[in-house]
Amino acid sequence: MSNHENSWTRLKELLTDLEESESVAPVRKPIDSQHAASRLDLALPEKGIDFDSFMGKLKNLALATPSSASKQFFNQLFAGRDSAAIIGETIAAALNSSMYTWRIAGPQVIIERLLIRELNNIVGYGNGEGTFSPGGSISNLIAMLIARNRFDPNARAKGFNITGTIYTSVEGHYSIRKNAGILGIGRNNVREIHVDDHGRMRADLLEEAITEDKKNGIEPILINATAGTTVRGAFDPFTEIGLIARRHGIWFHVDGAFGGPLLMCEQMRRRFIGVEQSDSFTWDAHKLMGVPLTCSVLLVKEKGTLLHNLYEQAGYLYQGDEDEIEPGMTSIQCGRRNDALKLWSIWQVRGRVGYAEQFSKLLGLIRYAAGIIRNDPLFSIVSEPQSLTLCFEVVGYCSRTICTKLEEQQRALVGFGNIDNRVAIRLVCVNPEMEEEDIAFFFEQIRAITKECNLESR
Amino acid sequence: MSNHENSWTRLKELLTDLEESESVAPVRKPIDSQHAASRLDLALPEKGIDFDSFMGKLKNLALATPSSASKQFFNQLFAGRDSAAIIGETIAAALNSSMYTWRIAGPQVIIERLLIRELNNIVGYGNGEGTFSPGGSISNLIAMLIARNRFDPNARAKGFNITGTIYTSVEGHYSIRKNAGILGIGRNNVREIHVDDHGRMRADLLEEAITEDKKNGIEPILINATAGTTVRGAFDPFTEIGLIARRHGIWFHVDGAFGGPLLMCEQMRRRFIGVEQSDSFTWDAHKLMGVPLTCSVLLVKEKGTLLHNLYEQAGYLYQGDEDEIEPGMTSIQCGRRNDALKLWSIWQVRGRVGYAEQFSKLLGLIRYAAGIIRNDPLFSIVSEPQSLTLCFEVVGYCSRTICTKLEEQQRALVGFGNIDNRVAIRLVCVNPEMEEEDIAFFFEQIRAITKECNLESR
Known part of the structure; x- marks a missing residue:
């Protein structure tokens, strides 16, 4: 292998930096696609650059990439980060x-x-x-x-x-x-x-x-x-x-x-x-x-x-x-x-019992979210939750606009979906580190958006 | 993420252990597929195990897996290991x-x-x-x-x-x-x-x-x-x-x-x-x-x-x-x-020029190997090399048996292929860390095999 002194130490530092930055800025600032390449210095060099410069570029890039590990990420059917799984993935890559x-x-x-x-x-x-x-x-x-x-x-x-x-x-x-x-x-x-x-x-x-x-x-x-x-x-x-x-x-x-x-x-x-x-x-x-x-x-x-x-x-x-x-x-x-080693790795640490508990907890969080919605006339459920997603509206507001504002203001990343010709915000609970306070915080952000942004209703 | 204290330190240790073991044993001992699961303790637990036990199991597994990074690995159209690429891959997994x-x-x-x-x-x-x-x-x-x-x-x-x-x-x-x-x-x-x-x-x-x-x-x-x-x-x-x-x-x-x-x-x-x-x-x-x-x-x-x-x-x-x-x-x-980030990462360090030099060097190694074959009547070229593979025979010996013996004796990992109804050993030069001495060593191993093993000729 290319022998870069201390390369694994540098990897460890970068992973730690990444986690620290996410705890400060869970939702990344949206980035201008037109200028991202030059601003982040992403060009492919004719001649190779030194290892330190490479690590610097990689860090800038990582810190500008939307974080799917943060607790205000509700946008996809995946979320979170597990160190056993990452370790399994890295070893799989090293064994190749x-x-x-x-x-x-x-x-x-x-x-x-x-x-x-x-x-x-x-x-x-x-x-x-x-x-x-x-x-x-x-x-x-x-x-x-x-x-x-x-x-x-x-x-x-x-x-x-x-x-x-x-x-x-x-x-x-x-x-x-x-x-x-x-x-x-x-x-x-x-x-x-x-x-x-x-x-x-x-x-x-x-x-x-x-x-x-x-x-x-x-x-x-x-x-x-x-x-x-x-x-x-x-x-x-x-x-x-x-x-x-x-x-x-x-x-x-x-x-x-x-x-x-x-x-x-x-x-x-x-x-x-x-x-x-x-x-x-x-x-x-x-x-x-x-x-x-x-x-x-x-x-x-x-x-x-x-x-x-x-x-x-x-x-x-x-x-x-x-x-x-x-x-x-x-x-x-x-x-x-x-692709199997990372699943085997996480399974070692969680076990089948751990997974069952994790899913049980997440189902509880969806019920908790549904409770918040029922107790606040600002929100309305569009479809009763069946498993780990919950589709709702902010009464009088366009779901798409809410989602865009939440991202622009770095408050949360969440998507929307169509149900019977209605556009609903889709909350997804899949991050095992998620807690009730994170869910409560998410709805708080939406309330703030509707108050502060003077959004036009549909 | 699951917060295992020092997980990235443990990852670094494991990567270092892996590299050290490969320098001692470049070709892994062939393993019995019937008993591998129990010998390596690979079972999926009902309840999760602690992080240290997991890392111990993962290490045993990694050290028992054939190494495609070693210099006596000529078996596939890929070989070697690059730390910039592994770092890129790990960060891609962490960003997910x-x-x-x-x-x-x-x-x-x-x-x-x-x-x-x-x-x-x-x-x-x-x-x-x-x-x-x-x-x-x-x-x-x-x-x-x-x-x-x-x-x-x-x-x-x-x-x-x-x-x-x-x-x-x-x-x-x-x-x-x-x-x-x-x-x-x-x-x-x-x-x-x-x-x-x-x-x-x-x-x-x-x-x-x-x-x-x-x-x-x-x-x-x-x-x-x-x-x-x-x-x-x-x-x-x-x-x-x-x-x-x-x-x-x-x-x-x-x-x-x-x-x-x-x-x-x-x-x-x-x-x-x-x-x-x-x-x-x-x-x-x-x-x-x-x-x-x-x-x-x-x-x-x-x-x-x-x-x-x-x-x-x-x-x-x-x-x-x-x-x-x-x-x-x-x-x-x-x-x-x-899949792009790891390629971008390695490209930063090598540059287009570095790749050109690397391929040039590997083409030189194939010419070097062809020279060894031409100068030793024990070997015979089956097809003139076109790029980075070289197909040859050991005169009087079955290519398949040679390949099996090389692996069993932990000398080299190499495969064979059919060309015009002849079975030839296929040497592949793709590991950028490869040097002439590694190629010479490989042919030395084959000479040793034919002498020591008393192989029946075809």
Whole structure:
């Protein structure tokens, strides 16, 4: 390696500086995109600069980057920072194992297998299999690929040229539509089923759509149900959907990218009833489980499915005698980074019990937030909370403007979403370090904004 | 974040321990996959363990993982370790920016844009565009997706249902075939064109195959040429292929996952003549450029192409006013890790000049290795070196057995590959810290193996 004296000491200093700055300025000052490159001196040099100058530039850059670790960050389905996970990620980078073969990755392969087995157990797949993928969208893509190839067994070899349909709810993730475009299924062949008042896919309308399509000679490929929708955190009715899938012989996928890990929490189990009837499940550990982006797993109930759909012979790569432990044969990538070690690391420190407690606490914070909203006529709930998100309005104010002002004044970072043509502020509680006082502080900031800024109402 | 006192100090200690152990034992003892989990105590605990116990387990695991940073690691198209890159990666994990929007990623988006602009300049695309993807296979996938949608403008919306063909060489990467299966094109519709004595695709046979297909009413979708094939490091004849692509109106992609960065090295430019005629280019920075896995970019000559093929509307995500700077609209993923910062970091320290010098030095080492082979009748070159790989045999011995023995005896980690039905040992020179003495030492190890082990000849 390039031998920079004390480079790891400098890394430690920078991490410490970063944390200190975040405690002073939890929300970064918005930066002008037009001038950021020159102001932060980001240009790529023709000749290399010395290590100290590099560390200086990197520090300036880090301190100007929005912090997703601060307690006033409610903007995404991830938040916080865990040192065990960061340490795991750094060691993974230092080892730089490509996760395709036992020969190169060695015991890192065992880590993946242990995690996949544990997640399969939690979902109720028993002797299932799985693969780490670069994000929930790609996990969904692999599930859809498998379903497409099952629907048309010639697709992989000869090309896909039958019209078939995909079902998801109008509040499902956009990757379902995107992936249909990628896989040759066609975005127009995604049927978006309407939801009930809580944002859950209506099983009756799903069955109607399927029946209608079949009457018109169009066969269904896959039903995508969601465990934790992006905006409302809603859970589709898995038992009913599972029955429909079985009745019609359709692949049943569950996109649990956001909500999946809540399976570890007893009080959420009822939302998942019937989920074990599904054929595949997307589980993102980089959202609720606190590991850095990305760490996503596609779980598949029936062993052998991934190999059947993804294996390619490559003599220069698969040279071991223990073929069953060459994970590259069942992944969508060739060279693949080690996303498992950071999850293993954090799991060592938290344990399954720690995760259950963490989710329980966060669910309590959402109830606490809902209480604040109910007790203040300035606020109004747009959709009752289903899990760890809460959508509300500031009565008489534009949600989008509130969010922009909160950021501009460095008070909080939060986003908005559409629900039944209303634009609502979406509060997300996923940072395990979050406390009631942080939630209270957030609402305080909104009250201040509405008073101080003389915002025009809608 | 979880507040473990001195966690960054512990990280620094572990990184130092790792480096020290590698200097003592550059090749790890092969480990028994059946018992690795229990011997290393890898199980996922029900209750969390204390931080010290976790760090102890992590250290044991790290020290049992094959080291791709050691100087006797010749097994993959990546090697070495750079502290600036590791620091960049760790800070990216600590900031945990999802690279979809300016609002969340801020100046990290600028870093991506600067790198994409620079790489476009190097390839000769002028005002091109690009997207970071999770590996060379996926970069190739995106290129093939674009070509498929150009071939059939209805494919994205209505599904793909025309038969079309893809051309690549028999020594091209397996992801081309795999991706054809994923995209609905069909693996059987990939035509593998034979190569000349140096492993380069034969343009005459390519044109013949295209003409033949067209005569049979099958239209070509894409030609994939390779800049640095996996086994031989060969470069296809871009000028001739470019002419054929233009003549027939076919999308011309270059898979430069391995060899792309050699464009930065003057003495390799002649191998790339005509490459700027291509429409898209896969560039992996995690191979020759020394950044940890993965850091791949798909470059596209014509601006607007990525948006046209990948954009999905998502109101809860794209909430800025500066749409042109929302990179999530042009990526295959939704949530996306920051792969750019580590490349930016190492580039600061090396500069473009430093990379050019590094590649020049490595090319010299390959020549040095070829010299050793020519001067010792025990060795025989199987294919003249084209760039940074060298394929040779140990006369009278099985290449596979030699590789296994080298690993078992902890002497070196190196792989083998098939060339014209011969199995050759593939030496890869990509670690910038490598010196002539390390190469000489490697061949010394093989001599020792053949003497000491009493290996049966083939």
